[in-house]
Amino acid sequence: THLTQRCRQSHHFSVLYSIGKKTFTANRPSGRSEERARPTHLGAEDLLHSGLTGPHRTATTCGGVRDDARSDASQQPRGSWGGPRPGAGPPSCPPLQPPARRSWVASARGRRHHRCSRSCLSGFRVPREHKVIIVGLDNAGKTTILYQFLMNEVVHTSPTIGSNVEEIVVKNTHFLMWDIGGQESLRSSWNTYYSNTEFIILVVDSIDRERLSITKEELYRMLAHEDLRKAAVLIFANKQDMKGCMTAAEISAYLTLSSIKDHPWHIQSCCALTGEGLCQGLEWMTSRIGVR
Numbered sequence: 001t002h003l004t005q006r007c008r009q010s011h012h013f014s015v016l017y018s019i020g021k022k023t024f025t026a027n028r029p030s031g032r033s034e035e036r037a038r039p040t041h042l043g044a045e046d047l048l049h050s051g052l053t054g055p056h057r058t059a060t061t062c063g064g065v066r067d068d069a070r071s072d073a074s075q076q077p078r079g080s081w082g083g084p085r086p087g088a089g090p091p092s093c094p095p096l097q098p099p100a101r102r103s104w105v106a107s108a109r110g111r112r113h114h115r116c117s118r119s120c121l122s123g124f125r126v127p128r129e130h131k132v133i134i135v136g137l138d139n140a141g142k143t144t145i146l147y148q149f150l151m152n153e154v155v156h157t158s159p160t161i162g163s164n165v166e167e168i169v170v171k172n173t174h175f176l177m178w179d180i181g182g183q184e185s186l187r188s189s190w191n192t193y194y195s196n197t198e199f200i201i202l203v204v205d206s207i208d209r210e211r212l213s214i215t216k217e218e219l220y221r222m223l224a225h226e227d228l229r230k231a232a233v234l235i236f237a238n239k240q241d242m243k244g245c246m247t248a249a250e251i252s253a254y255l256t257l258s259s260i261k262d263h264p265w266h267i268q269s270c271c272a273l274t275g276e277g278l279c280q281g282l283e284w285m286t287s288r289i290g291v292r
């Protein structure tokens with residue numbers, strides 16, 4: 001049952017079925033692992049106040065919710081399963097009960113299954129899903145963040161080839177989150193995920209100063225794309241546990257976020273390993289729903 005649930009959520013429905021066992025278990029290659037600094041204490045209060053928001057004016061051109069927004073998985077490119085490896089320590093299936101210490105709920109149900117049971121059995125209206133893409137350079141922590149949202153724990157990851165998709169429910173708001181592989185060779189295909197996107201989550205590795213210029217290029221390329229004209233941007237300054245990391249304010253200055261006037265944006269420092277800062281980011285997203 002667990003494997004079936006996981007397969008329903010994955011793009012690789014048929015591939016995983018053909019495997020039939022947990023042979024997709026693999027750890028991140030050792031070359032990708034990082035030496036972790038001893039986590040510094042990041043209080044929830046610190047992180048709560050370590051976010052910056054823009055644009056600083058009446059948001060008449062802000063994206064908010066698009067009426068035509070539909071999250072249709074069938075329109076999306078097929079990608080490889082680069083998500084957490086169920087045999088690598090954490091449970092192979094998300095918990096069916098929401099995590100107790102967060103106010104939001106991660107849905108473990110596959111989208112198709114979810115829709116069918118709601119509409120066929122109970123007659124409730126199918127909740128509208130808000131499409132989110134999670135982008136950023138490789139090794140930034142995108143997949144780790146996605147599964148922190150979903151399972152409230154750290155999973156072992158391997159570089160994502162293609163994408164992972166999960167439904168996250170926050171205070172009755174349904175987000176369909178696409179975590180897209182960030183390796184250089186994959187970035188040119190990010191645009192195939194853009195249609196109907198309401199939120200961009202850009203994950204920055206706050207210790208990776210050398211590649212921040214590449215992140216900046218990618219950010220402005222995305223903002224110029226017609227399909228993302230109305231998208232709001234949440235920037236996660238991830239890996240705040242690492243010694244010598246850049247602060248959210250430094251990253252904001254480098255990325256010249258204050259110059260972005262035509263997209264609502266918010267930068268939030270976080271640590272995907274502890275989950276600190278992630279809720280604040282999600283709260284900003286939910287606060288944008290319905291804002292025009």
Ligand SMILES: Nc1nc2c(ncn2[C@@H]2O[C@H](COP(=O)(O)OP(=O)(O)OP(=O)(O)O)[C@@H](O)[C@H]2O)c(=O)[nH]1
Nearest residue numbers: 138139140141142143144157159160182239271272
């Ligand atoms: N120290 C620290 N390590 C982190 C944090 N978030 C993620 N990592 C580690 O960073 C590495 C890369 O994480 P992933 O989530 O796989 O990165 P990704 O952005 O999905 O990478 P691609 O799939 O290749 O695009 C893993 O070893 C994670 O454990 C964090 O907040 N702090």
Ligand SMILES: [Mg+2]
Nearest residue numbers: 142143159160
């Ligand atoms: Mg990944």
